[in-house]
Structures are given as C-alpha cells and as structure tokens.
Amino acid sequence: MSCVEKIKHGYRVDGLDLLRANCGCGGLTGPGGAGTGDCCFTFSQVKSEGDKVTYFGKHTTPNTTNNYEWGYRVKKDGHEVDVKVLDTRGPKNFKFGGIEPPPLSAFTAKGWKVVDQYERPVEGTGEPLPEWCASAESACERPLVEKETGKGDKK
Numbered sequence: 001m002s003c004v005e006k007i008k009h010g011y012r013v014d015g016l017d018l019l020r021a022n023c024g025c026g027g028l029t030g031p032g033g034a035g036t037g038d039c040c041f042t043f044s045q046v047k048s049e050g051d052k053v054t055y056f057g058k059h060t061t062p063n064t065t066n067n068y069e070w071g072y073r074v075k076k077d078g079h080e081v082d083v084k085v086l087d088t089r090g091p092k093n094f095k096f097g098g099i100e101p102p103p104l105s106a107f108t109a110k111g112w113k114v115v116d117q118y119e120r121p122v123e124g125t126g127e128p129l130p131e132w133c134a135s136a137e138s139a140c141e142r143p144l145v146e147k148e149t150g151k152g153d154k155k
Contacts, residue, residue: 003079004053009099010046011053013081014110016102018046018055023097037094038063041125044098051078055101057085060125065090069126070119072104074112081107086126 005012010019022043041061047054060067071084083101104117 003077004048011048013053014076016106018053018101019099020045021097021099039095039097042097052080052082054082057098057101059085059087059092059096062125064088064125067124067126068119068121072114073116074107075115076112086122
C-alpha cells in the first residue's frame with residue numbers, strides 16, 4: 001500500500017491531507033481594482049510527481065505587509081513532502097482562500113524525518129514580478145495587447 005493517495009482536491013499522505021482551494025474568483029478585481037477583496041489573491045495548490053508531493057500556499061496580497069515565507073520538507077519510506085507558504089505577519093482582514101497544510105508536528109508524530117525547515121522574509125508578496133515589470137519600485141503597467149503581434153504575422 002502506498003502512503004500517498006489521490007483524493008478530491010489533493011492528496012492524502014500517511015493520513016494527512018494536502019488540498020488545493022481558492023475563493024473562486026481567479027484573482028480578478030472589479031472596476032478600478034475594487035470589488036472582490038483580498039481573498040481572491042490567496043490560494044493553495046498541491047501536485048504530485050513520482051514519490052514527491054508539493055504543497056504551495058499563498059496568504060500574501062498587494063495589501064499585506066511584513067510578508068515572509070515558511071515551509072518544511074519531510075521524508076519517509078522513499079516518499080517526500082515539500083511545503084512552502086507565502087504568509088504575512090501584518091493584519092489579515094480577509095479569509096484565506098486556500099486550505100492550510102498539516103503542521104510539521106503532524107508529520108514528525110507519524111515518523112517522518114525533517115530534511116529542511118525554514119522561515120525567512122520576502123520582498124513584496126514573494127511572487128516573481130511579471131515579465132513586463134522592470135523593478136518592484138517602478139510603475140508596473142502591462143503593455144497593451146493591441147500593440148503585440150501574433151505569432152503568425154509575416155515579417
């Protein structure tokens with residue numbers, strides 16, 4: 001019997017659930033950037049490749065401050081679980097759109113070996129800048145799609 005089982009919205013690893021979820025709004029906001037709230041920027045994702053299950057959670061939004069990342073990696077019987085979370089120590093006046101991962105103690109209680117554990121500050125929301133942004137400090141305006149050419153255009 002494998003200790004990794006596919007379940008609805010994610011994976012069950014040694015009896016512990018790692019699940020994906022979001023607020024169902026795709027990160028989109030209403031006119032003028034208002035409307036749906038910070039929950040739309042938060043989510044959790046989980047994927048499995050071979051004997052490795054990876055969880056990613058994002059609590060950060062353009063409005064959160066004092067952001068940091070934390071996580072852990074554990075191994076047992078040839079299986080590996082990697083957890084990474086972008087989080088904030090600032091006010092969270094919104095619902096987290098994802099589902100929290102199990103605490104590290106839940107894995108160690110089941111005999112998993114801790115390979116790595118970390119907590120460190122991040123710049124901004126901790127996500128890479130879109131390719132059209134020169135820097136985090138500069139204004140970050142997306143180029144107009146109308147000015148971009150399609151792949152089939154003749155030169």
